[in-house]
Amino acid sequence: MITRLKRLLKREKPRVFLGRLSIAPHAQTLQRPDAELGAALLARLEEIIDLPPADQASNPAPTDLVLDVVVPRFLVGDYWDVSLGATSLPLFWRPRVTLSGHLYALQSRETKYTCSVTRKMPWGEFFCRQLSWRNAFRFRSVFAAEDLNHLLSLACHGLIHRLRKSL
Template sequence: MFERFLKREKPRVFLGSLAVVTRTDAKRHIDQWGMLNDSNLDAPLQATLQEIFALPSANEVGSPTSTDLALDVLIPKFQSGDYWDVSLGEISIPIFWRPKITVAARLYYLTSGRTKRTFTVTQKMPWSEFLRRLLTWRAFFRLRPTFDAKDMNRLLYFACHSLLGKLRTGA
């Protein structure tokens, strides 16, 4: 009776699909104005996802077992950070937003397509790093964007690390 629990087969995990949702919000125009072109950011994020989740493809499984699982990973939202100073006469209002990325995953049974678990992780740049980056010459002169694809890839690595931790523990 207990042999079934002791010799339980661990499921194999395959990669379903990876996707980066193209931004349609109004803030994407502000990010593009800040010289960070979102169309150029989609491809590096997609490449980083493929690098992180280097699993065998679910489409190539010849005979799946009932315990086989597939993982779909999606980046539904992301934004680069910036700082603006809006002046209304003598009153100055600071407007800022930090770089942020959201990663969602769906773990499902390969044979039935039934969802086992879903996970979502949002990673933001810490306030200390954000403020430190705003006090640089790069941010002051704005010859290049203050936050670029490297920053977004780093946030993506942190978010995926948290996501994999959730996948492993099942929390």
């Protein structure tokens, strides 16, 4: 028991390198895909996850790991009012970002851990935005890239927290 504890305490911390960062094609649903917004999210993701690239790893060790991150889905969020004859039905969807992470060994390519994290705008904030004066004319969605950037930052934090716990 004591030797196990000593091994755990002396265990070398693995180095983590960045593999691929990507936005899945057609990641945005319920609305038309927005390539410009996807590119902005990818640029923000590169800023947030600041790891050295895996292809530039010098002297790779058996403990070295690579992290691939994909945004499989994101929604800008909006509100529609669907009329069904004399009645109408409101449809809401909040801004949401989903991140998937794949952690694997650099040398053997063996998967160590995979997980997915989703962050959504809280309902209170969503309804405050919907009831704002900017939404009265409805030229475009009330929600913008800044909202998704904030959710992306929260999702990255959650993903990294899960990855740290897995190691």
